Amino acid sequence: MTEPFSFTVHATDGAARTGTIRTAHGDVATPAFMAVGTAATVKAMQMRDVRETGTDVVLGNTYHLMLRPGAERVAELGGLHKFSNWPHTILTDSGGFQVMSLAKLRKVTEHGVTFQSHIDGSKHVLTPERSMEIQALLGSDIQMQFDECVDLPNGRDEIDRAMRLSLRWAERSKAAFQGGPGQAVFAIVQGGDIADLRVESARALVKMDFPGYAIGGLAVGEPQEVMARMLDVTVPELPSNRPRYLMGVGTPDDLLLSIERGIDMFDCVMPTRAGRHGLAYTRFGRINLKNARHANDPTPLDPESNCPAARDYSRAYLHHLVRSGELLAMTLITWANLAYYQSLMAGARTAIREGRFADYAAEARAGWARERE
Ligand SMILES: CN(C)CCSCc1cc(N)cc2c(=O)[nH]c(N)nc12
Secondary structure, eight states, X not given: OOOOOEEEEEEEEXXXXXXXXEETTEEEEESEEXXXXXXXXXXXXXXXXXXXXXXXXXXXXXXXXXXXXXXXXXXXXXXXXXXXXXXXXXXXXXXXXXXXXXXXXXXEOSSOEEEEOTTTOOEEEEOHHHHHHHHHHHTOSEEEOOOOOOOSSOOHHHHHHHHHHHHHHHHHHHHHOOOOTTOEEEEEEXXXXXXXXXXXXXXXXXXXXXXXXXXXXXXXSOOHHHHHHHHHHHGGGSOTTSOEEETTOOOHXXXXXXXXXTOOEEEOSXXXXXXXXXXXXXXXXXXXXXXXXGTTOOSBSOTTOSSHHHHSSBHHHHHHHHHHTOHHHHHHHHHHHHXXXXXXXXXXXXXXXXXXXXXXXXXXXHHHHHHTO
């Protein structure tokens, strides 16, 4: 018998907290960084290596998977866990964000969004009900409500319209959720960079009583201090015994400032996308391995890393692979980046337990500065 979905906070340090989310496919240590696996793959990585970095959750995406290979096909093949050989927790985004950023000829109405596939131009409709049905077909453990995320900067009317539409879609998503034990549907707070709309959105969603709350509509081009300010006004409105997920965030510095404000879950394409472009994230800051200064450097990215990609290959070799356009460059640097993000999270969890998160964050930031010396 699968246990119900649960979230337990083990320790707090100021607003920061460390805990465990329990889903139908295992435990998630928080603060958690979730690897982006949009089209049923964490690009350039094998799932066993993803797991070895300490990743507990891989993200899937309704928009991409409904277009290719199709949600019904994934269900017929045993669901996304089996299809992608990832037996641990999967969180799926609801598709609205990707429709607005990828699809062509999209039209938003009260009913949902009609659009044409960016792959073959075929016509599709996504509604809260269809999004939840697709996420159920995928077998997702944590399913996101269908929402509308607007870009920033934007006018109050547009932000207000999308926030209220997302509230109505939250009700419909929750009503359409078919999850069993160990599965959950999360709400998404909207409201752009406008404090009173953020508070109104959060309070309305909390009244609907969700097992978890995401903060959406950020990491869409706003300055870091705007994101921080929206967290300052939004997080206090969310129940402390429910997970808080900041969507699409972020750089290592973003993660630390958000953990400090009480965020538990993150996802971002940064480590994997940067890895495919020769950019390495390390304890010493970001390293552009395309740069000629690495051509004769026999040292690895980080000799103390537990990740083979960061420990067993010289910067000269990685520079050579990047300059040569070799596929192995993508795998090794993506692997090293994800491993660094997970080591940053693991260190944060320990520091919070020991009541020294502020010092931990200061030490991490000091380490990044060293690379620029
Ligand atoms: C790979 N990831 C970027 C995809 C998962 S997170 C996508 C995502 C990112 C951001 N920044 C905001 C939102 C948002 O407001 N709503 C939804 N549904 N998804 C969002």
